[in-house]
Amino acid sequence: MNDVAQPQALSTDEAGLVGRAQAGDAQAFAVLYDVHVARVYRYVFYHLGNQADAEDVSQQTFLQAWRAIGTYRRGTSPFIAWLLTIAHNAAVSLRRRTKDETRFEVEPAATHRWSDPEAQALSKYDRLAVRRAILRLKPDQQQVVLLRFLEQLDYAEIAAALGKREGNIRVIQHRALTELRRMLASEVAER
Amino acid sequence: MSRVSPDLLAYCCADIRAGHATVADCVAVHPEVGAELAELLALAAALTATPAIEPRAGFAERGRASLLATITGPGPSETRPWLRGQREALASLFGSLAMPRLARVAATLALVLFIMLALGGGAVYAAQAALPGDSLYALKLAGEDLRLRLSQPDLDRARLHLELADTRLSELQRLAAQNRFAAMNDLLPVYQEQLAQAERHAESVAFAGEQARQAELALLRARLRQQEQTLAKLQAGAPADVARGLALAAARAQGLPAVAEERWHVGTASAVTSGTTPATDASLDQMELALAGLASDPLLPGDSQKSLMAKIEAARQAVERGQSQVALSMLDAFRNELEAQYRAGHLAEANYQYLLSLHDQSVATVPPAAAPSEAKPGSPEKAATPAVQEKPATGEDQTPPGQAKLPPGQEKKQDNEGGKGPGHKP
Numbered sequence: 001m002n003d004v005a006q007p008q009a010l011s012t013d014e015a016g017l018v019g020r021a022q023a024g025d026a027q028a029f030a031v032l033y034d035v036h037v038a039r040v041y042r043y044v045f046y047h048l049g050n051q052a053d054a055e056d057v058s059q060q061t062f063l064q065a066w067r068a069i070g071t072y073r074r075g076t077s078p079f080i081a082w083l084l085t086i087a088h089n090a091a092v093s094l095r096r097r098t099k100d101e102t103r104f105e106v107e108p109a110a111t112h113r114w115s116d117p118e119a120q121a122l123s124k125y126d127r128l129a130v131r132r133a134i135l136r137l138k139p140d141q142q143q144v145v146l147l148r149f150l151e152q153l154d155y156a157e158i159a160a161a162l163g164k165r166e167g168n169i170r171v172i173q174h175r176a177l178t179e180l181r182r183m184l185a186s187e188v189a190e191r
Numbered sequence: 192m193s194r195v196s197p198d199l200l201a202y203c204c205a206d207i208r209a210g211h212a213t214v215a216d217c218v219a220v221h222p223e224v225g226a227e228l229a230e231l232l233a234l235a236a237a238l239t240a241t242p243a244i245e246p247r248a249g250f251a252e253r254g255r256a257s258l259l260a261t262i263t264g265p266g267p268s269e270t271r272p273w274l275r276g277q278r279e280a281l282a283s284l285f286g287s288l289a290m291p292r293l294a295r296v297a298a299t300l301a302l303v304l305f306i307m308l309a310l311g312g313g314a315v316y317a318a319q320a321a322l323p324g325d326s327l328y329a330l331k332l333a334g335e336d337l338r339l340r341l342s343q344p345d346l347d348r349a350r351l352h353l354e355l356a357d358t359r360l361s362e363l364q365r366l367a368a369q370n371r372f373a374a375m376n377d378l379l380p381v382y383q384e385q386l387a388q389a390e391r392h393a394e395s396v397a398f399a400g401e402q403a404r405q406a407e408l409a410l411l412r413a414r415l416r417q418q419e420q421t422l423a424k425l426q427a428g429a430p431a432d433v434a435r436g437l438a439l440a441a442a443r444a445q446g447l448p449a450v451a452e453e454r455w456h457v458g459t460a461s462a463v464t465s466g467t468t469p470a471t472d473a474s475l476d477q478m479e480l481a482l483a484g485l486a487s488d489p490l491l492p493g494d495s496q497k498s499l500m501a502k503i504e505a506a507r508q509a510v511e512r513g514q515s516q517v518a519l520s521m522l523d524a525f526r527n528e529l530e531a532q533y534r535a536g537h538l539a540e541a542n543y544q545y546l547l548s549l550h551d552q553s554v555a556t557v558p559p560a561a562a563p564s565e566a567k568p569g570s571p572e573k574a575a576t577p578a579v580q581e582k583p584a585t586g587e588d589q590t591p592p593g594q595a596k597l598p599p600g601q602e603k604k605q606d607n608e609g610g611k612g613p614g615h616k617p
Contacts, residue, residue, distance in 0.1 A: 026259055026262050026263050027259075029258075029262065030255055030258065030259050033251075033254070033255050033258055034251065034255060037246070037250075037251045037254060037255070038245065038246060038251065041244070041245075041246045041250070042244040042245070045244045046244065050439070051246075051247060051380060052380055052383040052384055052387055052443070053387065054246075055246065055250055055254070055384075056384070056387050056391070058246075058254065059254055059257065059258065062254075062258055063258065063261060063262070066258075066262050097450060097453065097454070098446060098450060102442060103442060103443065103446055125234065125237040127237075130237060130238065134238075145238065148204075149235060149238035149239045150238070152208070152239070154205070155201065155205075167197075170197040170198055170200070170201040171197045173197065173200070173201060173204075174195070174196075174197035174200050174201070175197075177200065177231050177234055177235060178231070180234060180238075181230055181231060181234055184234070
């Protein structure tokens with residue numbers, strides 16, 4: 001009954017999938033979606049703090065990626081890094097357009113997924129306070145911190161994704177951590 | 192000034208991440224910056240503890256299907272999670288997700304017509320009252336999907352999403368009355384998604400003038416204020432978790448007018464060039480579609496439907512000719528006839544209200560008429576000639592432009608006395 005074409009023995013090799021997607025193979029792109037959607041969602045949710053926006057922007061990210069996939073150069077940076085830069089821009093764009101910042105406070109229904117009590121207990125930093133501080137960083141610092149620590153990309157991958165040199169990424173990371181430390185310290189002092 | 196160099200920090204972070212060292216190891220090797228390094232590395236460790244954020248169940252599957260449906264078709268991108276199930280069902284019925292947009296619209300239309308024939312027009316009407324979980328709810332959503340497919344981007348679609356948000360809200364009210372709070376929790380994200388879609392389609396709306404922009408903003412504010420009030424009332428009797436969801440939804444509704452105000456502009460884009468604007472065109476399309484949907488309504492005489500349709504077409508042609516006054520006059524005539532049909536019991540209340548709202552939308556999107564001095568030579572509006580003197584394309588009579596609206600009862604009287612009533616032939 002359903003005549004939707006099934007993937008033809010799709011290779012799990014990401015470069016191969018990307019190549020096929022670049023040639024217009026939607027099924028190959030759908031496999032890339034399956035592989036990366038959870039990471040994209042997590043990244044976007046970290047930015048936006050609510051399910052509706054995170055789902056919307058995640059979908060938007062993949063649609064934009066599909067349209068622009070011809071511009072992605074295989075071998076330069078991981079596909080996920082490229083996707084996350086699109087996701088970052090889409091999330092930042094939504095925040096910029098929306099005046100009501102309270103919309104991006106982490107929604108109460110999401111806190112059970114947000115907090116990891118065990119890790120939280122080991123850390124002296126409140127995770128929601130850290131998130132607030134990260135979102136107040138300069139855009140390049142914000143992006144580097146999230147790609148490095150949330151997404152665990154290495155310096156070379158981040159550098160390739162952002163079109164910068166590795167040395168630049170290390171400097172940006174250093175400034176970002178120093179700034180975060182300052183912000184979090186002042187938040188603690190204000191309490 | 193930090194004494195820890197970027198490279199030192201980077202290498203320590205990398206070593207710790209790779210399991211080659213601990214924070215204490217790094218600090219021990221660099222005692223001269225030990226305290227600062229320890230703090231930065233502790234912060235880095237806190238950042239690395241990945242939050243357990245996962246999409247809700249089913250999101251990835253629905254998103255994948257929606258993505259495939261979108262990228263394998265030539266139409267504009269869409270994300271409508273609450274309709275994806277219907278889209279997939281329709282696609283599977285008609286063979287392929289890669290059908291051209293027109294073919295998909297035709298297929299959906301055919302399916303709706305088939306269901307109408309199979310179950311009778313009453314089923315479609317009854318589906319309007321269906322709630323999530325009811326057997327006819329899928330039919331209701333299929334009808335909404337059809338309307339979305341046929342709508343034009345931006346303003347028209349934003350309006351339609353707002354209208355569907357109204358529908359979801361009314362479903363929420365009825366679920367609350369039945370104490371179906373779990374169903375409310377499921378439906379609330381769908382309501383919010385409609386607002387998110389409305390916001391997305393408001394991205395690049397251009398209006399022909401500030402007056403039209405303000406009129407649309409006023410409509411938007413009024414509609415969302417009403418939604419907020421309804422959500423606030425629902426919160427009063429809801430359990431805590433549902434009340435939180437309702438509060439979030441209300442906050443979203445509250446924020447939307449500001450977004451629209453920021454994005455909607457008086458523009459010179461192609462959207463507002465002379466002739467039919469996409470917004471007007473789309474509104475008129477919606478009116479035609481809604482009327483076509485009444486074809487099976489045994490109450491409405493066929494002649495009346497044709498007459499109403501002819502007025503929409505005449506309004507469209509007038510806008511295309513740049514004759515805004517004539518277009519408004521035709522829309523006035525449409526409204527008069529609509530009211531007459533309603534008073535005569537030929538239109539159900541819901542259909543009447545819906546057509547009336549579409550009429551109001553269309554009126555708001557008609558571009559303002561050019562000043563007489565700026566009108567083109569030969570234009571009927573050049574010397575502010577009353578538009579009623581023009582013969583509309585349909586050859587039907589019409590209500591004079593600028594005629595003040597009267598309450599239905601009085602208007603009827605005037606129609607009879609003045610011989611200008613809907614359908615009156617000279």
